[in-house]
Amino acid sequence: MPDLGTKYMGLQLRNPLLVASCSLTATVEGVKKAADAGAGAVVLKSLFEEQIEAEVDEVADSSWLPGHPEAFDYVRKMGGALSSVKYLELVNEAKNAVDIPVIASLNCVTPRWWINYARKLEDAGADGLELNISIRPSDPERTAKQIEKLYFDILESVRSRIKIPIAVKIGPYFTSMGHVATELANRGADALVLFNRFFRLDIDIEKMKLVSGNPFSSPEEMGRTLRWVALLAGRIRADVAASRGIHDADSLIKMLLAGANVVEMCSAFYKNGIEYVSTVLKGLQDWMARHNFADIEAFRCKLSQEESEHPELYERLQYIKALTGIE
Numbered sequence: 001m002p003d004l005g006t007k008y009m010g011l012q013l014r015n016p017l018l019v020a021s022c023s024l025t026a027t028v029e030g031v032k033k034a035a036d037a038g039a040g041a042v043v044l045k046s047l048f049e050e051q052i053e054a055e056v057d058e059v060a061d062s063s064w065l066p067g068h069p070e071a072f073d074y075v076r077k078m079g080g081a082l083s084s085v086k087y088l089e090l091v092n093e094a095k096n097a098v099d100i101p102v103i104a105s106l107n108c109v110t111p112r113w114w115i116n117y118a119r120k121l122e123d124a125g126a127d128g129l130e131l132n133i134s135i136r137p138s139d140p141e142r143t144a145k146q147i148e149k150l151y152f153d154i155l156e157s158v159r160s161r162i163k164i165p166i167a168v169k170i171g172p173y174f175t176s177m178g179h180v181a182t183e184l185a186n187r188g189a190d191a192l193v194l195f196n197r198f199f200r201l202d203i204d205i206e207k208m209k210l211v212s213g214n215p216f217s218s219p220e221e222m223g224r225t226l227r228w229v230a231l232l233a234g235r236i237r238a239d240v241a242a243s244r245g246i247h248d249a250d251s252l253i254k255m256l257l258a259g260a261n262v263v264e265m266c267s268a269f270y271k272n273g274i275e276y277v278s279t280v281l282k283g284l285q286d287w288m289a290r291h292n293f294a295d296i297e298a299f300r301c302k303l304s305q306e307e308s309e310h311p312e313l314y315e316r317l318q319y320i321k322a323l324t325g326i327e
């Protein structure tokens, strides 16, 4: 029987399949189901910065505060602490309920709230922390350098306060992805999660209003992740978690061959149920047995650019006849 055990940002995992941060991991019951289905680890649903802001505003709006800046500041702090309490409970209870690593997740757009919370998450028993940093580059006054600096500041401010491993989950929209990934790794990220999938915006043309687009990925979306995993794995001083568009064992295997340490899956579990974890793992095990791989390290990273005899193939942005065989 091939051994599926592996390491991810220093954590020992029974296999490289993580349930990604989503509503399936928002409750202790959900976390238990993921563990029972065989997941290697879970990433809890994120605590969103806007959630905390909203709670703070709600309290701050109450009548006695206007005109009292000190009281306002106090409540801001309190609001943050209150919001984190529920999340800390989830971390603590989930940790006690399962034997697999539990990774907490914070969705940040500024460094403001997280410094103290991160320490509390560590104290609550989180095995690791995933920072989902989502800064939309829509402000015409902000340069790419300023935006990148925000990512680095958030990471460094949290890194300086906690000892547990930190993964940074980013989207694919950087002009200089190689540089940003390298800098995040050098500044203390133990892993990068490639990639986040952002909320889709759509428009209902009859009601003429904004609606939410399809929240779930399609398998076709894995191409971009695969390319960047292959380009970065082994080149940066951080592990790589592949995410987005991974819907079956074949795509999981591709990501591992490209160099990912683990994969984080989500949409496929909404579609097939969380029990689908075991189907994917069985597919991985069967493939390893067929190819006589005793463990994950026997094949992981085999097809990364770093290991390749033809690194130029990974850099092509345009189609060429030799590659596609179509023209």
Ligand SMILES: Cc1cc2nc3c(=O)[nH]c(=O)nc-3n(C[C@H](O)[C@H](O)[C@H](O)COP(=O)(O)O)c2cc1C
Pocket: 020, 021, 022, 023, 045, 046, 047, 105, 107, 132, 169, 195, 196, 197, 215, 216, 217, 218, 243, 244, 245, 246, 264, 265, 266, 267, 268
């Ligand atoms: C319903 C739903 C809720 C999600 N909530 C979060 C979240 O709270 N934090 C986060 O980092 N990602 C969240 N995600 C994104 C997933 O963690 C994952 O990165 C993304 O769906 C891509 O993986 P997939 O292609 O396997 O779905 C959510 C995704 C879905 C579908």
